[in-house]
Amino acid sequence: MVSTSSRAACTLKFCSSLAIPSKTHVHSRPRGLNTALMSSSSSTPPREASVSDDGQITLQEWQGWGPVSPLPAKVNQVVEDLKLLERNIEAQMSFGGIGGKLKGGFKIQEDKKHRATYQALGDSEKKFEFYAARQIACRLLGSRGYLCQKCWLALEDCMCSKIKPSALWQGIRFWVYMHPKDFLRQNNTGKLLWQVFGVQSATLCLFGIAEDEELMWDAFNLAGKSNVWCLYPNPNAVTVSNQDTFGYESSTDLACLPMMTNRDKTLNIILIDGTWSNSAAMFRRLKEQAKSGWGEEYLPSISLATGASAMHKLRPQPSWDRTCTAAAAIALLSELQLLPKFSSYGLDEQATALEDGLVVLLEALTARRLRMGRSITRKTRHKGDIC
Numbered sequence: 001m002v003s004t005s006s007r008a009a010c011t012l013k014f015c016s017s018l019a020i021p022s023k024t025h026v027h028s029r030p031r032g033l034n035t036a037l038m039s040s041s042s043s044t045p046p047r048e049a050s051v052s053d054d055g056q057i058t059l060q061e062w063q064g065w066g067p068v069s070p071l072p073a074k075v076n077q078v079v080e081d082l083k084l085l086e087r088n089i090e091a092q093m094s095f096g097g098i099g100g101k102l103k104g105g106f107k108i109q110e111d112k113k114h115r116a117t118y119q120a121l122g123d124s125e126k127k128f129e130f131y132a133a134r135q136i137a138c139r140l141l142g143s144r145g146y147l148c149q150k151c152w153l154a155l156e157d158c159m160c161s162k163i164k165p166s167a168l169w170q171g172i173r174f175w176v177y178m179h180p181k182d183f184l185r186q187n188n189t190g191k192l193l194w195q196v197f198g199v200q201s202a203t204l205c206l207f208g209i210a211e212d213e214e215l216m217w218d219a220f221n222l223a224g225k226s227n228v229w230c231l232y233p234n235p236n237a238v239t240v241s242n243q244d245t246f247g248y249e250s251s252t253d254l255a256c257l258p259m260m261t262n263r264d265k266t267l268n269i270i271l272i273d274g275t276w277s278n279s280a281a282m283f284r285r286l287k288e289q290a291k292s293g294w295g296e297e298y299l300p301s302i303s304l305a306t307g308a309s310a311m312h313k314l315r316p317q318p319s320w321d322r323t324c325t326a327a328a329a330i331a332l333l334s335e336l337q338l339l340p341k342f343s344s345y346g347l348d349e350q351a352t353a354l355e356d357g358l359v360v361l362l363e364a365l366t367a368r369r370l371r372m373g374r375s376i377t378r379k380t381r382h383k384g385d386i387c
């Protein structure tokens, strides 16, 4: 855990989603958008999953939520098991709250069942895959008919019409490596990447979902290991100006990124889209997979020089000491633009397009909170979880 006393250490922290206070204060007047980056679904009413028909997840539905992978077998299996349990105990599954959590009597039975399944699995990899698949399946079932598939906001808050797509320079492909707990979260910002740039330029890869990870690593193998980079928040990084060296111990100067002269080759950049506490495990898994594929833990990470300072131009500025996946991508594109060899690809405009998308998301979340009578201010508290 990073010390809270070190302001510099906070600047490169990536959150998969916008800041979520565990408590909010109700103020008579909102103080502005900059503190409004909050969870928007803490007291949603229970909702029943629309699985009374055959309830299958189709490939079309799966990919409608953002993935480009085939329907994952283990996710499908969890859905099948949930439906079977529903028939056996004659209790309909229902969901509520954040993240497609099961509710009611069904939840009690399902808890017993999934714990037994988990315990019976032999190795930790299988346990992990089951955990990931169950997270994804529950979120997916719990969000059916409730969230917009494209923007992951409640249907009444859909922001899709306000998002302006933009073409990302073909020399870059982003991979949004997302923790299952961030899948279908309304305040997740990783989703903006493919909403703005399209799924071929910014591709979702779900952590622990074999079909997604295989697809990503197939692309990496095709590109070659020298063209795969991970934008990882280095907790030891300090805020430096662009003129300063980037040479952190374990990360690389952006200027060292290879210039793609071959049109078939692309810089593959992984954005880790998980909470700070989850991101270390995610990075570790990437390195392990690099080792099994390439024979060495070769996965260079790159750091941003500007960190939080890149956020200053955001309108509205999110809380100063946090950044999020979309902001990390914005900062990266902005920094690359400053390097001569990357300066002629319009990366600054592409950063602006993504920034516009982030503003649209912030406004949608804020409007929702105001409509629901919740505060959009955040008590200046819990410094302990800033880093």
Ligand SMILES: [Zn+2]
Binding pocket: 148, 149, 150, 151, 152, 153, 158, 159, 160, 161
């Ligand atoms: Zn939408």
